[in-house]
Amino acid sequence: MxxxxxxxxxxxxxxxxxxxxxxxxxxxxxxxxxxxxxxxxxxxxxxxxxxxxxxxxxxxxxxxxxxxxxxxxxxxxxxxxxSVQPGRRALRVDVLNRRIGPAGLLRDFHRAHPETDLDVVALVESDAAAAIAAVEAGTIDATFRAVTVPPDQMPPGIRAARVLDDPHQLLTGPAHPLAAARHVTIADLSGLRIWIPGIVPGTEWAAYYDALAATFGLTIERIGPNFGTDHLLDVLADSPTLASLVGQKTRLLWPQSYDLRRIPVLDPTPVYPHFLVWRTDNPHPGLATLRGYIASAPNRHPTTDAWVPAWAAEPATP
The missing domain is CATH 1.10.10.10 (Winged helix-like DNA-binding domain superfamily/Winged helix DNA-binding domain)
Incomplete structure (x- = not known):
């Protein structure tokens, strides 16, 4: 009835x-x-x-x-x-996972603007194209991704701006030859076994690590199934040969007995370029507030000695 x-x-x-x-x-x-x-x-x-x-x-x-x-x-x-009226529903923002830099930026944004109802989701697990399609369809209001396509090849009405650089660090166990180093250069990584399991071909992070390896002659091993971050930390803690690369802004926790080391990489510092992607006609007031916060947030591009792939455009105002 x-x-x-x-x-x-x-x-x-x-x-x-x-x-x-x-x-x-x-x-x-x-x-x-x-x-x-x-x-x-x-x-x-x-x-x-x-x-x-x-x-x-x-x-x-x-x-x-x-x-x-x-x-x-x-x-x-x-x-x-x-639930569907802009300003009355939560601003829905997608991140690749809740450990990495954009999630931390969103936590800071929520502390600065608690009046903005925020829904942080890890909705799109595949590549940036799928995340951009979700923004276009309205499933999410915005997403943080590394965008590998030029701006003129984005769908109509979709904008992407590079808003957050995450410097890479070398992650090793205590028995690794570089474990005691205060910092390493990118040249020091040549010949090391850098293990990053779970890199999916065709994704934006695969494009980033492919470009990094090709530019500096690095060996990035992606063998073995991806059992998650905890398994990666377990293996590195006991290995005298394996190391990994992690973002400085990535939150990692491990038992004190692991004694893992996070070592800055310099000359140059490889940074992972996070872009904010949104629809230009999205009227949600929280989106404008988020973009304004990002534009004024400090330390979004923390190093001038940075390397990014050729497809990562210059930082832009969100």
Whole structure:
């Protein structure tokens, strides 16, 4: 059965005010229009909802039974509408995972703007093209990705700006030959076994590490299944030969007994370029607030001695 929500609102107004005239004033319509809506609702339900008396309209037994459900219907309708209204629903932002730099930037943004309801999701697990398609479709309001395509090849109405650089560090166990180094140069990494499992061909991070390896002659091993970050840390803690590369802004926790080392890489510093991708016609006020916060946030591009792949454009204002 289809229920007219306008008729339900009229029913609730009369139930609360008891007089059709007062209900009509509250709803800003004529008394006749209120009467017609309630009459239609009664026909639809097959019961009488009110008895008219000299003291106004009184709920019948069926009207009393319908009353709490009518209130629930209106509340649900208002929640449904509110869930898709910009400014009333949460700003939905996609990140590749919740450990990396953009997630930290969003945490800082939430602390600075707690009034902006924020929904941080790791919705799109595949490549940047799928994330951009999700932005285009409206599944998410924005995403942080490394965008490998030129701006003029983006879908119409989609903008991407490089907003956050994450300097890479060498991650080793205590037995590795470079474990005691205060820093290493990119040339020092040549000939090392750098292990980054789980690099998926065709993704933006595969494009980044392919370019890094080709530019500096590095050996990046991606063999073996990806059992997650904890497994990577387990292996590195015990290995005298394996090392990995991690972002400086990536949050990692491990047992104290692992004694892992995070060593800055210099001359130059390879940085992973995170882009913010959004629709230019998205009216959500939280998106404008986020873009303004990012534009003024410090340390988004922390090093001048940075290397990025050729496809990473110069930093842009989001």
């Amino acid at each position: 289809d229920v007219d929500l306008g008729a339900v609102r009229a029913f609730l107004a009369v139930a609360d005010d008891r007089y059709f005239g007062e209900a009509a004033d509250r709803l800003r319509m004529s008394q006749q229009a209120v009467s017609k809506r309630i009459a239609a609702l009664e026909r639809n339900l097959g019961v009488r909802l009110f008895t008219r008396t000299a003291r106004g309209a009184r709920l019948t037994v069926d009207g009393q039974a319908f009353l709490p459900h009518a209130r629930d219907l209106i509340r649900l309708a208002e929640r449904a509408v509110g």
